[in-house]
Amino acid sequence: MAAPETSTAAVPTLMTNNSLRNAFGGVLSFFILLLIGVLAFSIRLFSVIKYESVIHEFDPYFNYRVTQFLTKKGIYDFWNWFDDRTWYPLGRVIGGTVYPGLTLTAGTIWWFLNSLNIPLSVETVCVFTAPIFSAFASWATYLLTKEVKGAGAGLTAAALLAMVPSYISRSVAGSYDNEAVAIFALIFTFYLYIKTLNTGSLFYATLNSIAYFYMVCSWGGYTFIINLIPMHVLLCIVTGRYSSRLYIAYAPLVVLGTLLAALVPVVGFNAVMTSEHFASFLVFIVIHVVAFVYYIKGILSPKMFKVAVTLVVSVGLCKLICGPLYSDISACITSGIALSQAFDVFTRSIKYQLPGVSSTNELDAGETSSATAEAQNDAVKTEKTEETSKDRPSRKSKKKEKEQVEKPSTKAKAEKKRLLALPLEASVIALLLLIMLGAFYVVHCVWAAAEAYSAPSIVLTSHSHDGLHVFDDFREAYGWLRHNTDVDDKVASWWDYGYQTTAMANRTVIVDNNTWNNTHIATVGTAMSSPEKAAWEIFHSLDVKYVLVVFGGLVGYPSDDINKFLWMVRIGGGVFPHIKEPDYLRDGQYRIDSQATSTMLNCLMYKLSYYRFVETDGKGFDRVRRTEIGKKYFKLTHFEEVFTTHHWMVRIYKLKLPKNRIRGKTKKSKSKTSSKRSGITKKNPWH
Structure with a gap:
């Protein structure tokens, strides 16, 4: 009697040890996740440490300007905002042409911090939004991987995402672009989809639709989700893994997610009218047809179901021969039931090849689709039990047979594990090699974050023998425009610099990075390619x-x-058409040296770039093209230089006012007669 008492007393001790182990593991996982979040945030701050809190690239400046408007004017003015400082004189509607997720997120963070009496500027919030959401993305990756594989794999995946260079390039501090929050929304949407698939909960299905809505608000890449999930659903149906949980995970996402997506102004009716959404609707129809077939299969007995299938197939064939197949709704149902039966035969061999699926553990959709299916299966099992009660073996003999079957399988598993186990030396070497590779990967990620992706395009650096040189010419030029020009002055440049000019100089531009009007951009390109006088007129x-x-x-x-x-x-x-590219080419190349064409040497871009350039070194040597310029000494007639930055990287010119032309009668008559004699008329620069 002592042995049973000892074994009984050991059970609570074992349970206590397991509880303590689980509690310790949960606390340790929490602190590891916290450190991963700190890592994801801090590794993206090199740009702020090396330079300052500054926004990078070009598109983030537009997002920053929109966020400024949102925090000052409010949400209603934001939706109705018509921006007259871009694409002059056309303007641009902002509220209906942008994805508002990033702007609303940063604006909400700014409002929340200010309500707590933490007075941060909008620019500071915009700079640190991407690093904050990179930590959120790492935690979402942990949840997704844990749901699929386990906590250990989740922690590893979260750590890798926190410092992977490709993600750092899109989420470094100052990279205030749509991907800053969209990557988190993408991962979190997939996590909620898997969670719904595993639990069959409508609560998680609703959260999944809301996460998808946030993804739609944040980035145009939401179409990746609405195409990848239908592919997974279709694959599950093809391989015979349909269940009610699959239906709950997919159907609410399509219905509720599409309705919410249509509320975003930039998407609108495109959520149901564009081709990239059609796959989700097609799979939505397919899953309902399959669900209906399995529902009918669940409420009918197997014999009745076979009779019904035979009848429906016969009627369907008759319809096919006698009239159009899809003439009404009943024909659609007929074809769905008939195809499902043929489909089961086709996929049976595939289903048994999948891991975890065998002939003794077949996934019966009727058992998982509804409670009525379970009742029907129980009834069928009862009938079979009554029919075979005479031939049923005794409980003892059955147990012996089971033990005889299980013993070889257990021995085989143990033998398999023994064969797969590596020797101790090989295991230690593999572990050390894995640690070394991980260390090298961490060093590479830190280097990429510190050197490759930390420099903002608006502030440039150069290393030489005498140290580090910083080129801050862009902000110098925009600052000059902001302080030395009128508020209503218009500034023309190539479209790359439009967002920065409106955000930092607060001046009206002709074109910007939106590039929605090709004719307007072509007008600026024509002016830059034309001679000085023709460009001045444009x-x-x-x-x-x-x-x-x-x-x-x-x-x-x-x-x-x-x-x-x-x-x-x-x-x-x-x-x-009067702008012809061959006129600017010499031997198929754009040249600015002595071999350049006269059209190239006389165009406005050449003159504005190389005006007084020979005064810098006496030769006019271009370090980018590595040659001396062809035309060194010339004067500007219709433009005047007003500002050139310290390193000559940005040059600003002002259009001269048109001269007052006072003509007397004598001069007028002389000019008329001379023009008649010569027969020369002025050419229109546009033709």
């Missing part, structure tokens, strides 16, 4: 007062307007 017709060009020939900045000039010529020539 800009004057657009009410332009200042022209901004980016020039990198002095410091070796390759992304300047001379290197982008070929696109100005091509886009301008695509709309205005």
Whole structure:
């Protein structure tokens, strides 16, 4: 009697040890997740530490400007905002053309912090939004991977996502773009879908639709979700893994998610009218047909179901022969039931090849679709039990047979584990190698975050033998425009710099990075490609007062307007035929040296870039093109230089006022007679 008492007393002790182990594991996992969040946030702060709190690239400046407007004017003015400072004189509707998720998120964070008397500026909130949501994305990755594989795999996946360089490039501090919050929304939506699939809960299905709605608000990449999930659902149906949980996970997402997506102004009716959404609707119809077939199969006995299938197939064939197959709704139901039966035969061999599925553990959709199916299966089992009660073996003999079957299988499993186990030396070496690879990966990720992705495009750096050089010419130029020009002045530049000009200089621009009007961009490209007088007339017709060009020939900045000039010529020539690209080419190349064409040397872009450039070194050597310029000494007639930054990277010119032309009668008559004699008339620069 002592042995049973000892075994009985050992059970509570074992349960206590398991509880303590689980509690300790939960606390440890929590602190590891907290450290992963700190890692994801801190590894993205190198740009702030090395430079300052500044927004990067071009598109983030538009998002920053929109967020400023939202915090000042409110949500209603934001939806109805017509921006007259861009695409002059056309303007642009902002509220209905942007994905508002990023703006609303940052605006909500700013409002919440200010309500707690934490007075942060809008720019600071925008700079740190991406690092904050990178921590959220790491935690969402943990939840997703834990739901699929386990807590250990979830922690590993979260740590990898926190420092993977490809994600750092889109979420570094200052990268205030849509991906800053959209990656988190993407991962969290997939997590809720898997959670709903595993639990069959309508609560998680509703949360999944809300997460999908946030993804739609944040980024146009939401179409990835609404196409990938239907593919998974269709694959489950094809492999015979349909269940009521699959229906609950998918159907509310399509219905509620589509209705919510249509509420976003930039999406609107595109949620039901564009081709990228059709796959979800097609699978939605398929899953309802399959669900209906399984429902009928659940409420009928197997014999009655076979009779019904035979009858329906016969009627369907008759309809096919005698009339249109899909003439009414009944024909659709007929074809669905008939196809499902053929489908079961087709997928039976596939189903048994899948891991975890065998002939003794077949996934019966009738058992999982409804309670009535379970009752029907019980009834069938009872009938079979009554029929075979005479031939049923005794309980003892059955137990012996079971033990005889289980013993070889247990031994086989143990033998398999023994064969798969590595020797101790190999295990230690593999573990050390894995640790070394992980350490090298961490070093690489930190280097990528600190060097490759930390430099903002608006502030440039250069390393040389005498140390680090910082080029802050862009902000210098925008600051000059903001403080030395009138508020209503119009600034013309290539479209790359439109967002930065409106956000930092607060001046009206002709084109910007939205690029929605090709003709307007072609007009600016034509002006830059035209001679000085023709360009002046084009800009004057657009009410332009200042022209901004980016020039990198002095410091070796390759992304300047001379290197982008070929696109100005091509886009301008695509709309205005008098701009011909061969006129700017010599031997198939754009050249600015002594071999350059006269059209190239006399165009406005060349003159505004290289005006007084020879005064820098006496030779006019372009460090980007690595050659001396062809035309070194020239004067500007219709433009005047008003500002050039310290490193000559940004140059600003002002259009001269038109001269007052006072003509006397004598001069007028002389000019008429001379023009008649010569027969020369002025050419229209547009033709």
